Each structure stands twice: as structure tokens, then as C-alpha cells.
Amino acid sequence: AAGGGGYVVDDARRRIEGIIAATNPARLNREIAVIQDELERVSRDRTEAMARRAGLDMGYLGKAIERMRADAGQNDK
Secondary structure: OOOOOOOOOHHHHHHHHHHHHHOOHHHHHHHHHHHHHHHHHHHHHHHHHHHHHHOOOOHHHHHHHHHHHHHHHHHHO
């Protein structure tokens, strides 16, 4: 990469360029999506468990959980 001297030392520049060259954006995007799906699942499970323990009766909470389930179902297709 062309750049002005003195901004990044050569060793750091080479290391950064190597990381960039080795990065596969499509694979990275897929891995991020998998992590997001897992976070949503864990969040949904914890929210449901918390609601059962606390005996919460909040209509919007149930609707939110159903939306999360529907979204998760769409992602599985």
C-alpha cells in the first residue's frame, strides 16, 4: 500500500497488510451471523426463564419473544 513515510512503521504495515490479505469478508460475515443468531437464542432463552421465575405477565414480552422466534425461524430457512 502506498502511503506517506513515518505514519506506520514497515513491520506494522506488513503485518496489517497480511491480515487484510488473509481476511475473507464473506466468511467473516457468515461467522458474525452465526454468532448473532446464537446471541439471540441465548437472550431469548434467558428472557423466558427470567419471566417464568419472576412470574411476569407482560403482554409485550410475550410478543417480543414470539417475534424473536419467528425471526430465528426465518434465519433457519
